[in-house]
Structures are given as structure tokens and as C-alpha cells.
Amino acid sequence: MAGKKFLNPITRIVLCSIGMIVMGYFLLPAIQSGDYGDRTTIARALVFLAFGVLLIRSIAGIWRRTD
Numbered sequence: 001m002a003g004k005k006f007l008n009p010i011t012r013i014v015l016c017s018i019g020m021i022v023m024g025y026f027l028l029p030a031i032q033s034g035d036y037g038d039r040t041t042i043a044r045a046l047v048f049l050a051f052g053v054l055l056i057r058s059i060a061g062i063w064r065r066t067d
Helices: 009-033 039-064
Strands: none
């Protein structure tokens, strides 16, 4: 995978954290208002989950020292 060696693992963790914060900032008001079926809310939730998965994989990569 090309992106595996493209960024430093610490940089990936920082970028994923920033992405989750930004998506959470936009996702929280939609969830609080009860807009679960809106396409934008669903897309934001999927992007938030993707950033979370990438964050966990980056932390696991550092933990195992495979990078």
C-alpha cells in the first residue's frame, strides 16, 4: 500500500485526530437535532468512523513497531 510509507506514523495519528475533531464538530449538532436520516449526516458519520479506524490502525502500527 502506497500510503503506508508515505507519512510518518505520528503524523498519521495527528491527521486522524484532527479529522475526527473536525467531523465531530460538524456531526454533533446534527445528531443532537435528531437528523439521523440526512445524507450529509450519514456521510459525516462514515468519514468519522473511517478516521477512527485509521487512527486505531496507526496506533497499533506504532505499538507493534511494524512501520
